[in-house]
């Protein structure tokens with residue numbers, strides 16, 4: 001999953017990025033509203049964390065502009081007593097909010113929930129045949145066996161599972177697995193897919209030549 005964080009406090013930005021990277025997210029950063037809006041409209045993020053008080057463009061302005069073209073889920077960060085800010089943010093198209101200071105655990109839970117909701121999935125467990133992908137515990141089991149996946153392999157499987165039965169293009173996979181700090185080559189997508197296939201058993205993921213990959217329901 002790929003997330004954009006728009007936050008002008010360097011320490012907070014770093015803390016959030018680090019915590020999300022540890023959970024296997026690909027994380028892009030922006031430290032003002034203009035940069036945030038540019039990135040938010042240039043790439044397809046699974047979720048955006050948006051501070052409201054930002055230089056150049058405020059969070060509300062970013063939201064309004066973003067909503068002209070994109071429905072990306074947005075969680076806004078507000079001041080503890082900022083009831084009016086929250087209301088204005090939600091009215092401008094934010095999907096959720098969190099008041100500062102917050103616990104990273106809660107931020108992570110809210111982001112997972114936003115990603116699930118935007119994919120129309122109610123439970124944190126996705127079942128595909130005898131495969132169970134737990135998006136909260138970040139575990140995968142096949143029957144009684146716990147499969148050991150790397151964070152990237154898990155992200156790949158999660159993306160395919162959220163879109164099970166549909167072709168997911170290599171470009172899309174690439175955009176969701178790698179962030180702006182990665183200079184990896186795109187053919188690594190195929191390498192991750194083949195590793196994942198080896199761990200899952202080969203009947204789960206099918207290659208559509210020239211299109212992408214499908215995880216069968």
Ligand code: CA
Nearest residue numbers: 008051053054
């Ligand atoms: Ca701020």
